[in-house]
Amino acid sequence: MLTGGTESGAGTSKQRSKSVLDGRTAVLLASCALFITACVLLLRWNDRDRPLPEAEAGQTVLVTAADVGALTPYEPSEGDPLDLNTATMEQLEMLPGIGETLAARILAWREEHGRYERTDQLLEISGIGKAKYEAIAPLITAGDDDLEGNDESTGSR
DSSP states (O other), X not given: OHHHXXXXXXXHHHHHHHHHHHHHHHHHHHHHHHHHHXXXXXXXXXXXXXXXXXXXXXXXXXXXXXXXXXXXXXXXXTTOOEETTTOXXXXXXXXXXXXXXXXXXXXXXXXXXXXXXXXXXXXXXXXXXXXXXXXHGGGEESSXXXXXXOOGGGTOO
């Protein structure tokens, strides 16, 4: 009887150690997956400043997802902000904080209401709050009507 009890206890002990080992293995595997994910993200982050490939006339250039990530946000030259009334989806997406969804909403608003008369009409769009608007306001215009000091009706230039 004593021998039977000992064997029974040893079996339970082995089951417990196997259970603990399985738990440790799961934690180790999860840690490895997290580490690999962090490495991939870091490599992509470091690759963002890589210049786009250049091509000569008539040459075809393969543009990869990494190349697309190297595109810089919209930065107008001085006195040349992005016109909300003529901007394309791609141009709107280059504004800081404006992705595909918000760009589509900006275009939908324009289609539904007509021309933007003022840039602050963007505040009527779901997803564009005061902070986001203030971040992009210097980069956008609602055409000639929105520009300061550009009053052609008075004849001044």
